[in-house]
Amino acid sequence: MDFPAHPNLTDAYLEGFGLTNGASVRLARPTSPEGVAKAFGLARKDNRRVVLRGGGRSYGDQSLLGEALAIDVSRMKSVFNWDTAEGLLDIQAGATLEDVWRFVLEDGWFLPVTPGTSRATLAGALASNVHGKNNLLAGTLGEWVEEIEVVLPDGSLRTVSKDDSRFWGFVGGLGLLGAIVRVKLRLKRVVSGEVDTVVRQVPDWDAQFAAFEEFAKADYTVSWVDGFSSGRGIFTAGWHVPVAEASTLRAEAQGISPAIGLFSKSEAWRVLQHLTSRSDMRVLSALRYRMGGFPTVQKSKRQTLAAFHYPLDYVPDWQRSYLPGGLVQFQAAVPRDEARRVFQKQLELCQKARMEPYLVVMKRHRPDCAMLPYLVDGYSLALDLHRILSREEDLRRLYAEMAEVAIAAGGRVYLTKDALLTPDQFSRCTPKGGLTRFRELKKEIDPDGLLTSAQNERLRIATVRR
Numbered sequence: 368m369d370f371p372a373h374p375n376l377t378d379a380y381l382e383g384f385g386l387t388n389g390a391s392v393r394l395a396r397p398t399s400p401e402g403v404a405k406a407f408g409l410a411r412k413d414n415r416r417v418v419l420r421g422g423g424r425s426y427g428d429q430s431l432l433g434e435a436l437a438i439d440v441s442r443m444k445s446v447f448n449w450d451t452a453e454g455l456l457d458i459q460a461g462a463t464l465e466d467v468w469r470f471v472l473e474d475g476w477f478l479p480v481t482p483g484t485s486r487a488t489l490a491g492a493l494a495s496n497v498h499g500k501n502n503l504l505a506g507t508l509g510e511w512v513e514e515i516e517v518v519l520p521d522g523s524l525r526t527v528s529k530d531d532s533r534f535w536g537f538v539g540g541l542g543l544l545g546a547i548v549r550v551k552l553r554l555k556r557v558v559s560g561e562v563d564t565v566v567r568q569v570p571d572w573d574a575q576f577a578a579f580e581e582f583a584k585a586d587y588t589v590s591w592v593d594g595f596s597s598g599r600g601i602f603t604a605g606w607h608v609p610v611a612e613a614s615t616l617r618a619e620a621q622g623i624s625p626a627i628g629l630f631s632k633s634e635a636w637r638v639l640q641h642l643t644s645r646s647d648m649r650v651l652s653a654l655r656y657r658m659g660g661f662p663t664v665q666k667s668k669r670q671t672l673a674a675f676h677y678p679l680d681y682v683p684d685w686q687r688s689y690l691p692g693g694l695v696q697f698q699a700a701v702p703r704d705e706a707r708r709v710f711q712k713q714l715e716l717c718q719k720a721r722m723e724p725y726l727v728v729m730k731r732h733r734p735d736c737a738m739l740p741y742l743v744d745g746y747s748l749a750l751d752l753h754r755i756l757s758r759e760e761d762l763r764r765l766y767a768e769m770a771e772v773a774i775a776a777g778g779r780v781y782l783t784k785d786a787l788l789t790p791d792q793f794s795r796c797t798p799k800g801g802l803t804r805f806r807e808l809k810k811e812i813d814p815d816g817l818l819t820s821a822q823n824e825r826l827r828i829a830t831v832r833r
């Protein structure tokens with residue numbers, strides 16, 4: 368297949384998903400590996416550094432760098448091969464997860480691992496080695512990839528298969544080694560486009576952990592935690608519907624409604640913007656908890672795969688309701704035996720600072736394979752914190768305290784969500800062996816440090832002096 372090699376350059380202002388970080392860049396939107404290689408060459412000529420950009424769903428400064436040349440791969444979506452018998456998809460890495468599930472579902476396949484947004488590209492999702500609500504059983508997205516193609520900063524195109532020792536540097540490497548441009552991904556067999564769920568109100572931390580243990584074999588488990596409480600929330604377990612229902616496999620049947628109540632979806636964030644004070648959120652959280660039913664009652668519900676996995680995609684631009692400050696998300700995975708104590712402490716710290724998280728999500732995890740791993744055998748808590756401009760320093764302090772509690776317990780901070788970690792905290796929560804190998808690889812592949820990001824410069828993950 369032939370694609371133009373022109374990288375299509377413009378000036379642009381890019382932001383992280385949390386709207387706390389932004390950067391003016393020279394933007395390249397190539398459609399081919401040749402276009403990506405050409406963009407690397409132009410950056411060298413222009414004496415600019417390069418940052419890689421996918422769907423812009425990472426929260427902070429991962430896909431940003433002021434004055435850099437940003438290579439955005441999101442126009443690269445072509446399918447090279449689709450083996451419907453084996454469920455093996457060969458596709459350009461700029462395809463979003465939504466592009467993928469819409470394409471394969473009708474043939475009885477779905478994403479084996481998916482984050483809570485389908486707007487991420489495969490390239491960005493692999494650079495973060497994302498996980499889903501089935502992390503304990505299915506691992507991370509990288510574990511389902513047979514092979515990737517990457518354009519290195521010198522412009523050369525390389526195929527990197529799973530058994531190549533560099534694979535887990537590119538996957539989970541936050542775009543610091545090369546641009547992923549093509550992916551061979553194994554999909555998961557499904558016979559229905561729906562999920563059966565049980566939804567249970569859980570009154571405290573003990574009940575939260577007990578529910579995760581009880582449903583450890585479910586296809587999916589996740590819990591919402593009331594950030595104003597001492598651990599109460601609503602736990603959900605889900606199973607793929609095992610009965611063949613061809614009509615539910617049509618992408619249209621996954622339908623996302625165009626309106627929410629009286630409001631059009633595209634305007635919903637404007638309404639939400641008036642509900643982001645602490646007192647509103649306290650009331651809304653309590654209401655949400657009550658709607659979960661009584662602790663002993665368990666509700667059963669059948670949902671489409673899209674509604675189950677991507678509830679936040681239903682409200683476009685919901686993150687804008689946090690403006691003008693935006694939101695910072697903190698997510699750390701903590702070893703199983705320490706999780707209860709750490710999560711309780713983290714919520715207490717938020718409450719003491721009067722900066723309660725407006726959305727808190729708890730998940731069960733197993734360790735991941737990347738050179739820069741972020742998961743452990745345990746649990747993670749993801750907390751959305753409203754960035755109030757007049758309380759910037761308080762937020763920084765709170766974030767640092769939450770990170771310290773997690774790191775002291777052997778936890779790891781998830782870098783794709785981060786905006787405020789310090790270099791010292793990063794190096795203390797990253798295993799030395801993997802980090803050393805990653806830095807060696809960086810020196811070998813990108814000796815003059817062409818490829819970087821604002822997060823890399825902030826945390827000194829693998830920086831090269833120029």
Ligand SMILES: Cc1cc2nc3c(=O)[nH]c(=O)nc-3n(C[C@H](O)[C@H](O)[C@H](O)COP(=O)(O)OP(=O)(O)OC[C@H]3O[C@@H](n4cnc5c(N)ncnc54)[C@H](O)[C@@H]3O)c2cc1C
Pocket residue numbers: 384418419420421422423424425426429430440460481482483484486487488489490491492493494495496497498499500541542543545546547548679783784820
């Ligand atoms: C609502 C929401 C829910 C989420 N839920 C989850 C979840 O449940 N689990 C989870 O794991 N994550 C979750 N995330 C995080 C998200 O999945 C990751 O941040 C993902 O990396 C975003 O991909 P992207 O395409 O938007 O990439 P971007 O945000 O644009 O970039 C992310 C990283 O990928 C790098 N990159 C971009 N393109 C390339 C390329 N071609 N080659 C190599 N590197 C590249 C960038 O430099 C950057 O470091 C969620 C995010 C949102 C907004």
